[in-house]
Amino acid sequence: xxxxxxxxxxxxxxxxxxxxxxxxxxxxxxxxxxxxxxxxxxxxxxxxxxxxxxxxxxxxxxxxxxxxxxxxxxxxxxxxxxxxxxxxxxxxxxxxxxxxxxxxxxxxxxxxxxxxxxxxxxxxxxxxxxxxxxxxxxxxxxxxxxxxxxxxxxxxxxxxxxxxxxxxxxxxxxxxxxxxxxxxxxxxxxxxxxxxxxxxxxxxxxxxxxxxxxxxxxxxxxxxxxxxxxxxxxxxxxxxxxxxxxxxxxxxxxxxxxxxxxxxxxxxxxxxxxxxxxxxxxxxxxxxxxxxxxxxxxxxxxxxxxxxxxxxxxxxxxxxxxxxxxxxxxxxxxxxxxxxxxxxxxxxxxxxxxx
Amino acid sequence: xxxxxxxxxxxxxxxxxxxxxxxxxxxxxxxxxxxxxxxxxxxxxxxxxxxxxxxxxxxxxxxxxxxxxxxxxxxxxxxxxxxxxxxxxxxxxxxxxxxxxxxxxxxxxxxxxxxxxxxxxxxxxxxxxxxxxxxxxxxxxxxxxxxxxxxxxxxxxxxxxxxxxxxxxxxxxxxxxxxxxxxxxxxxxxxxxxxxxxxxxxxxxxxxxxxxxxxxxxxxxxxxxxxxxxxxxxxxxxxxxxxxxxxxxxxxxxxxxxxxxxxxxxxxxxxxxxxxxxxxxxxxxxxxxxxxxxxxxxxxxxxxxxxxxxxxxxxxxxxxxxxxxxxxxxxxxxxxxxxxxxxxxxxxxxxxxxx
Numbered sequence: 001x002x003x004x005x006x007x008x009x010x011x012x013x014x015x016x017x018x019x020x021x022x023x024x025x026x027x028x029x030x031x032x033x034x035x036x037x038x039x040x041x042x043x044x045x046x047x048x049x050x051x052x053x054x055x056x057x058x059x060x061x062x063x064x065x066x067x068x069x070x071x072x073x074x075x076x077x078x079x080x081x082x083x084x085x086x087x088x089x090x091x092x093x094x095x096x097x098x099x100x101x102x103x104x105x106x107x108x109x110x111x112x113x114x115x116x117x118x119x120x121x122x123x124x125x126x127x128x129x130x131x132x133x134x135x136x137x138x139x140x141x142x143x144x145x146x147x148x149x150x151x152x153x154x155x156x157x158x159x160x161x162x163x164x165x166x167x168x169x170x171x172x173x174x175x176x177x178x179x180x181x182x183x184x185x186x187x188x189x190x191x192x193x194x195x196x197x198x199x200x201x202x203x204x205x206x207x208x209x210x211x212x213x214x215x216x217x218x219x220x221x222x223x224x225x226x227x228x229x230x231x232x233x234x235x236x237x238x239x240x241x242x243x244x245x246x247x248x249x250x251x252x253x254x255x256x257x258x259x260x261x262x263x264x265x266x267x268x269x270x271x272x273x274x275x276x277x278x279x280x281x282x283x284x285x286x287x288x289x290x291x292x293x294x295x296x297x298x299x300x301x302x303x304x305x306x307x308x309x310x311x312x313x314x315x316x317x318x319x320x321x322x323x324x325x326x327x328x329x330x331x332x333x334x335x336x337x338x339x340x341x342x343x344x345x346x347x348x349x350x351x352x353x354x355x
Numbered sequence: 356x357x358x359x360x361x362x363x364x365x366x367x368x369x370x371x372x373x374x375x376x377x378x379x380x381x382x383x384x385x386x387x388x389x390x391x392x393x394x395x396x397x398x399x400x401x402x403x404x405x406x407x408x409x410x411x412x413x414x415x416x417x418x419x420x421x422x423x424x425x426x427x428x429x430x431x432x433x434x435x436x437x438x439x440x441x442x443x444x445x446x447x448x449x450x451x452x453x454x455x456x457x458x459x460x461x462x463x464x465x466x467x468x469x470x471x472x473x474x475x476x477x478x479x480x481x482x483x484x485x486x487x488x489x490x491x492x493x494x495x496x497x498x499x500x501x502x503x504x505x506x507x508x509x510x511x512x513x514x515x516x517x518x519x520x521x522x523x524x525x526x527x528x529x530x531x532x533x534x535x536x537x538x539x540x541x542x543x544x545x546x547x548x549x550x551x552x553x554x555x556x557x558x559x560x561x562x563x564x565x566x567x568x569x570x571x572x573x574x575x576x577x578x579x580x581x582x583x584x585x586x587x588x589x590x591x592x593x594x595x596x597x598x599x600x601x602x603x604x605x606x607x608x609x610x611x612x613x614x615x616x617x618x619x620x621x622x623x624x625x626x627x628x629x630x631x632x633x634x635x636x637x638x639x640x641x642x643x644x645x646x647x648x649x650x651x652x653x654x655x656x657x658x659x660x661x662x663x664x665x666x667x668x669x670x671x672x673x674x675x676x677x678x679x680x681x682x683x684x685x686x687x688x689x690x691x692x693x694x695x696x697x698x699x700x701x702x703x704x705x706x707x708x709x710x
Contacts, residue, residue: 154518154522155518156515156516156517156518156522156526157515157516157517158513158514158515158516158526159513159514160511160512160513161511161512161513162511162512163509163510163511167509167511167533170533171511171513171530171533174529174530174532174533175526175529175530177529178522178525178526178529
């Protein structure tokens with residue numbers, strides 16, 4: 001049986017930063033939390049949804065709020081939201097399910113599974129991180145995010161049953177703001193069968209494998225960059241130095257813009273727009289890569305993947321583009337989480353074919 | 356047995372505007388709704404909490420949002436929030452309870468009682484209207500507003516269990532804003548015993564009696580003004596003409612200021628500050644009356660009580676001050692709903708003794 005152990009922690013966190021595409025926060029706190037949970041409760045079994053009772057209820061869990069906020073769940077929130085969900089549905093869950101893979105929300109569900117003594121499903125609803133609750137492949141499959149349970153560290157608890165997943169996002173965001181921008185949520189309660197049919201299977205394994213390949217880069221192994229890029233079907237879109245950086249937290253979002261000057265051709269400048277995650281890269285006003293595809297910065301010397309908060313003037317970075325899951329690249333997927341869904345007046349073009 | 360009948364409608368609505376102190380919206384829509392409910396289901400029994408099973412659950416209900424919004428519940432919301440409350444608590448309610456007496460929230464619970472085939476309790480939690488959920492005599496008695504259930508006309512539903520009643524207000528307000536500023540809420544689920552001990556009994560009767568006396572003014576009966584003022588221990592604080600009027604809806608509140616020039620002494624100007632309700636009256640910068648006491652405008656010719664929305668330049672009005680329930684006039688009551696609770700840097704002074 002596969003399991004997440006203390007030995008996986010570093011790779012999981014590295015992969016989480018890559019798939020977090022700048023968002024999801026610094027996984028340092030989540031690493032500490034997961035390390036403590038694994039030390040206390042032992043390894044967390046990693047299971048495939050296909051091997052579970054098809055009608056068994058999965059318990060999805062995630063942190064919501066602005067990733068720049070430094071508060072961290074005290075441990076009681078997850079068991080409360082999941083216990084409340086079980087009580088509301090009148091049934092017990094059989095495994096914990098990550099909602100997104102990226103940033104803290106990769107490691108957090110594993111820690112929750114350790115504490116609840118449940119396995120963690122090797123799956124998620126995005127195979128990346130996205131800043132809004134409705135932006136999942138489950139929404140594309142017509143699955144409701146409701147009922148949603150939400151609670152904060154002070155013990156405030158809210159249950160939502162909204163008519164659509166966009167309204168879920170609006171109501172949860174409004175309450176999370178009142179809660180001080182950090183809360184724990186359960187959303188999209190689905191069965192193992194729905195997970196197999198409509199979520200992404202193998203996400204944690206994918207994240208771990210990316211982390212291993214990033215570590216190989218950091219260890220200076222020959223061909224490590226190529227091995228990483230090849231595994232993700234990724235491409236280095238631009239290599240440059242940070243020459244401009246504008247970050248601000250507004251209305252619950254970490255927004256910003258970062259501009260890089262090309263290392264070899266200083267006249268070339270790449271501008272990346274950020275809303276929690278890296279959303280779109282423009283050169284000469286032309287979109288070179290956009291959501292739903294993934295955009296991640298890696299330090300060209302150390303291979304360290306950068307969160308938005310980690311960006312600094314003068315850093316020399318690769319901008320890496322990775323294809324989103326194939327269901328994101330459909331017309332419906334692009335409508336839900338493409339550039340126009342974030343307010344950019346550009347069409348989505350797969351980065352491999354962008355001019 | 357007492358009952359609310361179609362014949363009570365006009366008086367109930369008139370009293371509701373007086374006790375609404377400018378807020379709570381135009382009761383015209385609520386009158387139409389209640390008339391339809393009474394025609395369809397017959398009179399609504401009006402019961403004293405003291406005559407009910409002391410451990411019986413009461414079902415409090417109110418509309419929340421900005422009273423200037425014109426949407427009205429379609430009827431399904433109240434049964435949904437109350438049904439959800441009953442399911443959450445695992446018990447059935449025995450009667451509907453108004454949360455506030457004033458504006459639409461006086462008539463609305465009676466219509467809900469008619470539709471559910473339940474009696475309505477002759478009580479409320481304020482004996483007036485207040486704009487924030489925590490501003491009740493139940494809060495003063497240490498009773499939690501949670502669990503709260505909330506739903507809108509589209510079918511979006513939220514349940515709140517917050518650690519204090521101020522947080523209840525913040526979370527409900529945030530969700531109501533996302534719902535388009537009109538929603539139906541159940542809060543403060545209490546037993547008949549708690550109602551007797553900590554709410555205000557006789558509120559609907561009080562409201563009806565005020566309405567009857569206002570109607571007597573409108574009918575031009577001799578001594579009618581004195582009979583109304585005497586019944587409420589009220590006083591005409593100022594009689595003047597509207598010379599300035601500023602109203603705006605911001606952040607979910609109907610805010611405003613209205614200034615009156617004295618009819619006999621034009622140098623005297625009274626300024627009334629509004630936040631949904633009339634909150635404080637100032638002359639020469641001196642507070643003459645403030646919350647928690649009640650401030651209501653009556654047309655000096657017709658006796659018509661004015662909502663904030665009904666105010667207009669040139670109207671000739673009496674500004675009437677009425678004492679709040681005695682528990683509001685305690686130190687704790689003033690701390691919860693006195694002028695400083697609304698951001699005015701003045702002490703509360705009972706209007707009878709204000710200079």
